[in-house]
Amino acid sequence: MASFIVLAPELDGQRDDDKTVFVRDGFALLAFILTVPWLLVQRLWFEAAVVFGSMVLISGVGTYSGHENMAGFITALLSLLVGFEGNNWRVRALERRGFSQLGVVDARNADDAEMAWFLGENFVSSHEVSVSAPPAIPTVQASHKPALGGMVGLVSHRGEN
8 A cells, every 4th residue: 555645735724625635655766767757747846857957967067977877876876766756856846835744544556545535534434344243263173183274474464263
């Protein structure tokens, strides 16, 4: 499961739930692969300008000095940095625009995070199974046969707890 940071703006002292944003906390693969376009789509103008300028500068210095391979490696490291920090930069940019952090939701994807946030206690994921009554505990037999079940040592098979 992933963690999603919940942010919402305030209008006239009240929270505007229609503009609530859920930002995944963690590595952004698209930010790593498409570094500058991802920053531009997320409206991180300053960060995009700094990263683009750094990439151009690194490429120019690498070409001029004859170290193109090292320049490519450093550019890849810069893209990796954006992949790790991109979502944090996005949260900070939203806070500068007047959004405030409301909480953190653990969910499989952004849609589940939104449903869990707005439905609260009434939300049950489609993968969860609700149990109405605990299973009956088997009684101990007089014979001491080893119980054959879904256990291997102290670890049960998947789905059995």
